[in-house]
Amino acid sequence: MREVAILGIGQTPVDEHWEKSLRHLAGEAVIAALADARTGAQQLEALYVGNMLSGPLNRQENLGALIADWVGARGVEAAKIEAACGSGAAAFRAGLMAVASGEFDLVTVVGVEKMTETGGPSTTAALATAADADWEAAQGLSFVAINALVMRRYLHEFGWKHSDFAPFSINAHANGVHNPNARLQEAITAKDYARARMVADPINLLDASPIGDGAAAIILCPADHVHGNGYPVITVAASASATDSIAVHDRNDPMLLAAAQRSAEACYAQAGVGPEDIDLFELHDAFSIMAALSLEACGFAERGQGVRLGLEEQIGPKGKLPIATMGGLKARGHPVGATGMYQLVEVTQQLRGEAGATQVEGARIGMAQNIGGSGATIVTHILQRR
Amino acid sequence: MREVAILGIGQTPVDEHWEKSLRHLAGEAVIAALADARTGAQQLEALYVGNMLSGPLNRQENLGALIADWVGARGVEAAKIEAACGSGAAAFRAGLMAVASGEFDLVTVVGVEKMTETGGPSTTAALATAADADWEAAQGLSFVAINALVMRRYLHEFGWKHSDFAPFSINAHANGVHNPNARLQEAITAKDYARARMVADPINLLDASPIGDGAAAIILCPADHVHGNGYPVITVAASASATDSIAVHDRNDPMLLAAAQRSAEACYAQAGVGPEDIDLFELHDAFSIMAALSLEACGFAERGQGVRLGLEEQIGPKGKLPIATMGGLKARGHPVGATGMYQLVEVTQQLRGEAGATQVEGARIGMAQNIGGSGATIVTHILQRR
Numbered sequence: 136m137r138e139v140a141i142l143g144i145g146q147t148p149v150d151e152h153w154e155k156s157l158r159h160l161a162g163e164a165v166i167a168a169l170a171d172a173r174t175g176a177q178q179l180e181a182l183y184v185g186n187m188l189s190g191p192l193n194r195q196e197n198l199g200a201l202i203a204d205w206v207g208a209r210g211v212e213a214a215k216i217e218a219a220c221g222s223g224a225a226a227f228r229a230g231l232m233a234v235a236s237g238e239f240d241l242v243t244v245v246g247v248e249k250m251t252e253t254g255g256p257s258t259t260a261a262l263a264t265a266a267d268a269d270w271e272a273a274q275g276l277s278f279v280a281i282n283a284l285v286m287r288r289y290l291h292e293f294g295w296k297h298s299d300f301a302p303f304s305i306n307a308h309a310n311g312v313h314n315p316n317a318r319l320q321e322a323i324t325a326k327d328y329a330r331a332r333m334v335a336d337p338i339n340l341l342d343a344s345p346i347g348d349g350a351a352a353i354i355l356c357p358a359d360h361v362h363g364n365g366y367p368v369i370t371v372a373a374s375a376s377a378t379d380s381i382a383v384h385d386r387n388d389p390m391l392l393a394a395a396q397r398s399a400e401a402c403y404a405q406a407g408v409g410p411e412d413i414d415l416f417e418l419h420d421a422f423s424i425m426a427a428l429s430l431e432a433c434g435f436a437e438r439g440q441g442v443r444l445g446l447e448e449q450i451g452p453k454g455k456l457p458i459a460t461m462g463g464l465k466a467r468g469h470p471v472g473a474t475g476m477y478q479l480v481e482v483t484q485q486l487r488g489e490a491g492a493t494q495v496e497g498a499r500i501g502m503a504q505n506i507g508g509s510g511a512t513i514v515t516h517i518l519q520r521r
Numbered sequence: 522m523r524e525v526a527i528l529g530i531g532q533t534p535v536d537e538h539w540e541k542s543l544r545h546l547a548g549e550a551v552i553a554a555l556a557d558a559r560t561g562a563q564q565l566e567a568l569y570v571g572n573m574l575s576g577p578l579n580r581q582e583n584l585g586a587l588i589a590d591w592v593g594a595r596g597v598e599a600a601k602i603e604a605a606c607g608s609g610a611a612a613f614r615a616g617l618m619a620v621a622s623g624e625f626d627l628v629t630v631v632g633v634e635k636m637t638e639t640g641g642p643s644t645t646a647a648l649a650t651a652a653d654a655d656w657e658a659a660q661g662l663s664f665v666a667i668n669a670l671v672m673r674r675y676l677h678e679f680g681w682k683h684s685d686f687a688p689f690s691i692n693a694h695a696n697g698v699h700n701p702n703a704r705l706q707e708a709i710t711a712k713d714y715a716r717a718r719m720v721a722d723p724i725n726l727l728d729a730s731p732i733g734d735g736a737a738a739i740i741l742c743p744a745d746h747v748h749g750n751g752y753p754v755i756t757v758a759a760s761a762s763a764t765d766s767i768a769v770h771d772r773n774d775p776m777l778l779a780a781a782q783r784s785a786e787a788c789y790a791q792a793g794v795g796p797e798d799i800d801l802f803e804l805h806d807a808f809s810i811m812a813a814l815s816l817e818a819c820g821f822a823e824r825g826q827g828v829r830l831g832l833e834e835q836i837g838p839k840g841k842l843p844i845a846t847m848g849g850l851k852a853r854g855h856p857v858g859a860t861g862m863y864q865l866v867e868v869t870q871q872l873r874g875e876a877g878a879t880q881v882e883g884a885r886i887g888m889a890q891n892i893g894g895s896g897a898t899i900v901t902h903i904l905q906r907r
């Protein structure tokens with residue numbers, strides 16, 4: 136297959152965008168990405184949308200056709216890809232496959248979610264559709280409750296204290312301060328973390344990422360079509376998706392994100408690199424426990440030792456393994472179906488050297504990992520600056 | 522890209538399956554397809570799901586991971602693809618791309634919908650998410666009402682009578698009698714059609730396809746991997762998807778299915794054939810007006826003359842262009858996100874010579890066309906017997 140490059144990126148701030156509809160948000164991101172790529176909507180051959188909740192919350196499906204028409208690309212192939220909170224990166228894989236295979240030469244992928252107001256059920260009920268409807272949600276487990284059970288087990292199993300997770304949230308907020316698109320642009324302290332309101336014991340408000348409205352888009356083309364668009368050429372060095380059971384109780388080992396391990400290892404093999412070569416890692420810190428489990432599954436820490444990287448101050452922009460460099464889900468915000476695309480846009484910003492105050496110096500290889508459900512669908516990508 | 526073959530097919534009857542959950546239905550179809558392909562779930566490398574309404578109606582998203590695990594393929598790549606009622610064929614394109622590109626050697630695509638009972642809004646409200654939420658649904662237009670406006674305009678514009686559409690429904694029901702998986706296995710007469718209860722003038726009950734629960738699945742592999750599995754080898758000769766505005770009032774010409782035309786013409790070019798070479802056409806007769814418009818857009822009839830093929834008795838299994846040979850959406854039933862996969866399974870049955878009483882003699886080239894929304898997303902495929 137052909138090598139694929141990221142020709143343009145675009146994003147809206149993550150916020151409560153009550154004055155903008157779903158199509159407006161997606162359109163803003165795509166049009167910004169087209170401008171960044173110095174091309175136009177008329178040149179697009181396909182559009183793939185990552186979105187989870189437009190049906191129940193916005194009473195709108197068929198987003199592919201809707202957004203293609205709205206941005207000025209009426210007629211092109213378009214579809215929505217859904218994999219719960221992993222929808223963004225799953226859609227990116229569809230776009231990647233379309234270009235890598237030779238089917239198309241110029242496509243866009245946009246992740247979009249509008250979830251701070253709803254025309255249907257509560258957002259909490261809608262998010263619970265990422266869990267197993269018959270064996271988790273029907274028992275009254277919300278999505279945060281599932282993660283709380285996992286975190287409680289982790290604390291018990293490996294002997295850590297709740298406060299040992301503080302560095303993940305503190306780092307994300309410290310980085311988010313400098314990202315104009317972040318939902319929460321305010322630093323927090325260890326004291327703030329310790330005193331935050333409890334949500335689902337042991338997860339408190341500062342363990343949890345905020346929901347939000349937003350869209351992020353990328354323009355893809357064959358790597359050898361990129362000539363002098365003014366940016367360093369960023370290519371997709373690896374891409375893999377893997378799954379696990381949706382219900383946590385059904386896993387072989389509830390403390391292992393098996394799909395993260397499988398997709399990360401596939402990516403390392405494709406790119407010919409190992410964890411030690413990754414300059415930054417945009418992980419899926421929807422809850423602080425997920426940051427620890429991701430680091431372990433991807434080979435950055437031993438089993439049960441993920442929190443150690445935070446405690447040893449290795450996760451900041453100048454650390455050994457910078458994570459959540461633009462705020463992560465925790466501070467940038469988590470518009471669920473858009474998050475995977477925000478991660479890929481942010482890795483691109485880092486590899487281009489456009490990340491501002493939290494720029495990882497000399498970043499050349501970046502990894503992004505997007506999780507759907509409490510580990511059920513996990514999509515990993517490695518991007519590389521040529 | 523590599524040529525891709527259909528190695529196995531499977532389907533459940535379309536019915537009111539109140540005793541089976543979404544995962545049971547999808548699982549039955551996938552396991553039947555695996556058996557037909559003489560392979561096992563452990564050999565699968567990826568699974569793509571076509572589904573529209575699982576979020577609002579079944580309170581379940583993340584269907585890719587759910588179904589992969591359920592059928593015994595935990596771990597593989599999986600995702601759901603949504604394009605309203607065109608979700609089935611849109612998912613098929615994802616599977617096709619995965620194999621054609623060389624990414625995987627054995628994948629399954631399953632279309633599934635469970636819509637005769639709902640844990641959320643009414644099915645009518647859920648189906649309206651295929652329309653434009655801001656400019657159609659918000660005005661109180663249901664999905665059948667939109668099609669009624671189109672049919673009314675067609676009658677006015679081209680001077681046909683409502684009864685001129687009768688042959689589409691009569692043919693579909695006559696064929697459905699012989700399909701054990703069809704929801705409605707009963708013949709109807711012109712008198713039945715004329716006297717049917719009005720739904721949304723001029724669409725009456727026998728112009729409209731019934732909803733249903735069901736799943737249909739296909740196993741795909743590279744064509745040169747097929748050796749002596751006992752069936753004629755069926756390959757995917759062409760595949761294309763195209764879009765139009767979602768809102769009908771926004772089209773350049775509301776009487777032309779521009780996305781059907783665009784995707785069909787792309788398919789003819791890919792396969793090196795023309796409409797005259799198509800031995801049967803599984804079209805998207807969700808409403809009888811859609812049958813007429815599809816025939817015109819795909820070059821089987823002049824503009825405004827689609828109904829003529831029915832009136833001239835050319836659409837039966839022994840006619841010049843057999844359509845709805847297993848009952849079509851009208852009689853087999855329309856479990857929306859599954860329909861596109863039922864069409865492709867049925868074309869395969871025809872090309873294998875397994876279609877029973879409605880077998881199209883000597884069928885070698887078959888076309889399937891799946892429509893999402895009232896023409897917004899249209900996915901066309903041509904299958905061919907080697």
